[in-house]
Amino acid sequence: MSVFLTAGRRAALALVAIAATACSPPETAAPAVRDPGAQLYAEHCASCHGADLEGQPNWRERKSDGRLPAPPHDHSGHTWHHPMEMLFQMTRDGLVPPLAPEGYQSDMPAFGGVLSDDDIRAVLGYIERQWPEEVRAMRAERFNPAR
Numbered sequence: 001m002s003v004f005l006t007a008g009r010r011a012a013l014a015l016v017a018i019a020a021t022a023c024s025p026p027e028t029a030a031p032a033v034r035d036p037g038a039q040l041y042a043e044h045c046a047s048c049h050g051a052d053l054e055g056q057p058n059w060r061e062r063k064s065d066g067r068l069p070a071p072p073h074d075h076s077g078h079t080w081h082h083p084m085e086m087l088f089q090m091t092r093d094g095l096v097p098p099l100a101p102e103g104y105q106s107d108m109p110a111f112g113g114v115l116s117d118d119d120i121r122a123v124l125g126y127i128e129r130q131w132p133e134e135v136r137a138m139r140a141e142r143f144n145p146a147r
């Protein structure tokens with residue numbers, strides 16, 4: 001009996017393995033795992049900027065503490081208006097001079113001690129890849145004009 005069960009189990013496992021291979025080849029499985037930027041975004045940014053980069057509600061209006069809510073990172077926000085180097089600095093250092101006035105109060109954390117420079121570039125790369133083609137073309141023209 002136990003021999004039968006073991007053999008049956010083994011066959012079942014083999015079938016599951018075949019099914020998994022047939023239905024989900026590695027290239028299409030679990031995008032969050034394949035894309036380190038998406039993973040980092042989900043872990044470190046989504047709580048404020050939204051799982052779909054949608055930002056916090058009424059993000060243009062200051063809260064009662066005078067601070068701004070987290071803006072969207074999708075094309076409805078203003079993240080894409082800024083050059084990549086500036087986004088990098090804001091993420092690494094927070095909103096401090098020269099990117100913001102001295103003493104500016106913001107809920108945007110500085111990720112310099114939390115994420116490596118490569119991680120920051122990966123997460124910003126993920127955000128950039130969510131922008132529509134027109135937006136990316138506009139940025140390319142504005143920030144890297146053809147010589």
Ligand code: HEC
Nearest residue numbers: 044045048068069070071078079087090091106107108109
């Ligand atoms: C605790 C909440 C919080 C988390 C977590 C957070 N942010 Fe922010 N972020 C904010 C807020 C609030 C602002 C707007 C601050 C302001 O303008 O005063 C902001 C602004 C920004 C800006 C500037 C956007 C612009 O258009 O000027 C960037 C870039 C940014 N965040 C990137 C990130 C990235 C990348 C992560 C994850 C690694 C992240 N943020 C995680 C709250 C957060």
